[in-house]
Amino acid sequence: MAVPKQGHTRAKVGKSRMHKYIEPVRLNVCPKCKKPVLSHTVCLNCGFYKGKEVINVLAKLTKKDQKVREKEIKQAEKPDKST
Template sequence: MPNPKRRHSKKRTSTRRAHDALKQPGLSECPNCHEPKVPHRVCPHCGQYKGREVVEVVAE
């Protein structure tokens, strides 16, 4: 296993980790029930995708 020959500075470490933060998922509004949903996915609230009912949602 290769080991670092010299210690990395704090700046170099934090520069590398600058893109490691979690990003918030992009949400869009369901045209049927107006709840937030992930784009290009079936709405988990009403079960519709592109105007058709794809998944039958059980009322809880």
């Protein structure tokens, strides 16, 4: 088996690894509810994508939770209209 003649210095190892790192996930902001969302993905908080409702988020919740979620979404929309 081939054996390396000389070992790499720490600097050489560091240089080759300087481009190997994990980048933080880049998130967009949902235009409807202002929550962070992955790009090209349906917002799981309000169920909207490209201005259309794709998932009915409220359907699976209990009535109490539905009211809370509706309030949250409405509150997130209000400041948008004023600006």
